[in-house]
Amino acid sequence: MGKWTRRTFIGAGVAGAGALIVGVAIRPGNRAPKVMEMMAGADESLINLWLKIASDNTVTVIAPHSEMGQGAQTALAMMLADELDADWNLVKFAEAPAHPEYANYHLARGFIIGEAQVPSILMGTVDGVFRKATQHMGLQVTGGSASIR
Known part of the structure; x- marks a missing residue:
């Protein structure tokens, strides 16, 4: 690699900063508050x-x-009961509501990317892009079937 010019250095810095801004904007963060009213009662905590x-x-x-x-x-x-050392009699199962936050982006990601290796530094951005895409699709897709929600 040759000597970097000032123009190349500034261009690389701007491109890197732009990629960082896009990555931070797309990262999902904590999605629980978006479904809190729907899933948790007054005496319940949605972890x-x-x-x-x-x-x-x-x-x-x-x-x-x-x-x-x-x-x-x-x-x-x-x-879950085993990991939390919870009493089995106090463990329940609930179906998730038809809400975009429960969209299965892993399947869409698998269809498009396949077995391609994504650098770990970009994994959050890639996951965020696929999560946003599946939220807008309005589909809850599972392994061998699909159901419209």
Whole structure:
């Protein structure tokens, strides 16, 4: 690589700053406040989009995927109970509402990017782009099927 000119250095700095601004703007942050009113009651805390804990120690798993005999609801609840050392009798499962925050961007990302390796520094930006795209699609897509929500 040759010597950098002042113009090249300034151009690279502007391009890097622009990429940083776009990346920070697209990053999702905490999405739980957007669904708080819908999913949590007065005595409940929505820890994130997938976990709700009530004042009576009831733990609720929230998932946007339907149960079709595979045992996914029970398995998720059991894993959560094990990780939190929660009483199994106080663990519940709830279907997520038809809300854009529960859109499955991983599947869209997999279809478009496939097995391509994305540098870890860009992963948040790439995930943010696909999350925004799936929120605007109005679809809740799962592995081998799709359902319009």
